[in-house]
Amino acid sequence: MKVYLAGERESLIGEFDYDWKKAIRRMLCSYYYSGALLNNVPTKDVWKKHDITTDLFLDSGAFSAMTKGVKIDIDAFAEYIHSNDIWTCVSNLDDTTGKSQVTYDNQKTLESLGCGVCPVFHAREDPKWLRKYLDEGYDYIFIGGMVRESTKFLTAWLDDIWSHYLINPDGTPRVKVHGFGLTTVDLMFRYPWYSVDSSTWLMTGVFGNCIFRLNGRYVNIPFSKDSPRARDIKSRHFLNLSKEEREIITKEVEALGITVESCMFDYKYRDIVNAHTFQDMELFGVPEFIKQQRGLFDA
Numbered sequence: 586m587k588v589y590l591a592g593e594r595e596s597l598i599g600e601f602d603y604d605w606k607k608a609i610r611r612m613l614c615s616y617y618y619s620g621a622l623l624n625n626v627p628t629k630d631v632w633k634k635h636d637i638t639t640d641l642f643l644d645s646g647a648f649s650a651m652t653k654g655v656k657i658d659i660d661a662f663a664e665y666i667h668s669n670d671i672w673t674c675v676s677n678l679d680d681t682t683g684k685s686q687v688t689y690d691n692q693k694t695l696e697s698l699g700c701g702v703c704p705v706f707h708a709r710e711d712p713k714w715l716r717k718y719l720d721e722g723y724d725y726i727f728i729g730g731m732v733r734e735s736t737k738f739l740t741a742w743l744d745d746i747w748s749h750y751l752i753n754p755d756g757t758p759r760v761k762v763h764g765f766g767l768t769t770v771d772l773m774f775r776y777p778w779y780s781v782d783s784s785t786w787l788m789t790g791v792f793g794n795c796i797f798r799l800n801g802r803y804v805n806i807p808f809s810k811d812s813p814r815a816r817d818i819k820s821r822h823f824l825n826l827s828k829e830e831r832e833i834i835t836k837e838v839e840a841l842g843i844t845v846e847s848c849m850f851d852y853k854y855r856d857i858v859n860a861h862t863f864q865d866m867e868l869f870g871v872p873e874f875i876k877q878q879r880g881l882f883d884a
Contacts, residue, residue, distance in 0.1 A: 586870025617646025756873030
């Protein structure tokens with residue numbers, strides 16, 4: 586499973602003195618933010634991200650544009666795609682209001698303009714559109730429309746589409762599948778995604794926390810010195826962990842060339858830890874969808 590880090594943060598592209606190559610392998614860029622808003626050419630932010638990694642995923646940014654009341658011009662998007670060759674993969678310009686035919690037509694239009702874009706299928710869409718993309722031979726399909734949905738809904742819905750459309754009899758994926766905007770770690774490891782993207786690594790740091798893998802599980806540890814949990818001896822704040830846990834975490838943090846003290850006082854250092862943790866999630870992705878999971882295939 587490839588994990589693309591989504592979201593914008595000044596610490597990545599500003600004057601913050603850190604070699605992000607130590608923590609980041611892949612990043613997602615939004616056309617809406619990285620081109621459409623500025624003369625339809627890659628922004629300086631894009632090139633700074635390209636300095637960090639050459640594995641860049643280009644999302645159309647249709648959802649962000651929709652929330653701003655902006656419509657992305659498909660010809661401009663095609664021109665932007667052709668303006669450089671820095672993208673590892675590119676998503677279709679999908680219609681995020683549920684108009685499946687429009688999304689499909691955009692796919693064909695971009696292909697006619699010479700753009701190698703991947704189709705997008707959304708939560709709550711009629712599965713016939715997913716079958717259509719599969720029947721037409723697309724080998725990399727993006728699953729979107731999940732950001733606004735609850736984990737409970739997504740678990741049931743993803744169980745259904747994976748079990749009925751996206752896996753072989755042995756549980757391995759029929760095609761490469763990307764999960765857009767996955768914010769729940771459980772959903773990242775429940776299915777055999779080829780790739781996912783998430784901005785959770787950034788939001789976690791904003792709220793003063795760092796994520797670590799401890800004893801095979803991902804745990805959210807409050808780190809900020811200003812957090813009320815720092816003064817609550819019953820909390821899971823770093824300062825209240827066992828000596829053994831603090832030693833394990835300190836070793837991980839120092840391996841990144843930073844200190845636990847810096848993580849307590851500045852979100853930029855928490856970003857480093859969280860970027861590293863999310864990138865290392867790639868080591869633990871599942872190879873197949875396990876049909877025996879509780880609640881599946883009930884009559």
